[in-house]
Amino acid sequence: MSYVEPKSENNMKLLLNTLTWKRNAIITLILLFSLIILNFYGLYTDKFNFLKPGNYVFPVLSLVHCLYLYVIWFKITEDELPDPKMRNLEYILYAIMIVYFFKIYDTASILSSASQYQEHIIPASFKPIGGFTLILYCLLPLFTLVSFWQRKDHIGQYNFENYNDNLNIWQ
Known part of the structure; x- marks a missing residue:
């Protein structure tokens, strides 16, 4: 009798083989760079606002992600x-993922609030750029989770119980 892998494991292996660690890192960096730029963009004002201190939180946290x-x-x-x-x-980075999920919620709530401001002038770029930003924010945690799986697959588990025993200083 032969062992048949569950379908979910086959799908995960297919995903990890298609999305290599290099591709994942490059796509994640592109996502981070794009979201840093879009983080300064005000959907309601249709302008970039560099004077708002809250706009600098995501770029600073993105540095940790880039370092990882x-x-x-x-x-x-x-x-x-x-x-x-x-x-x-x-x-x-696990803690920073909470900020990523907050940004998804924040962007979705801004997009859903468009009907409340119908008497005001909303820029034509509101929905396209808001939707694009929301998609990018949703992709970021997914690619981050893939990078965690790839770390586990390529680098190994965090097992420091016998870490000193496995070190060979003469290699």
């Missing part, structure tokens, strides 16, 4: 084991 992608890239290309600093960076 760099660490994954480095660990995979250099064939290194995971370390506690990488684990801590990933845990910080």
Whole structure:
């Protein structure tokens, strides 16, 4: 009797084979860069606002995400084991994911509030740019989760119980 893998595992392997870690990192960086630019754009005003301090929260948090992608890239290309600093960076990224979900909620609530302001002039770009921004914000957590799976697959589990025993300083 042969073992048949469940269909969900086959789908996950197909996704991870199609979306390699390099492609995922590049797509995530493009998403982050695009969302940083769109973060300064005001949907109601149809202008970029660089003076609002709240607009700088997402770009600063994106730096942590970029650092995590760099660490994954480095660990995979250099064939290194995971370390506690990488684990801590990933845990910080888990917390940042909450901000990503808040941005999805915030953008969706802004888009759904268009009917409340029908007597005001809403720019023609409101729905297209708002919808595009919402799609990008929804894609970002998905690609982030894929990067977590790829880290686990390519770099390994976080197992520091016998970390010092596995180090070979003479290699």
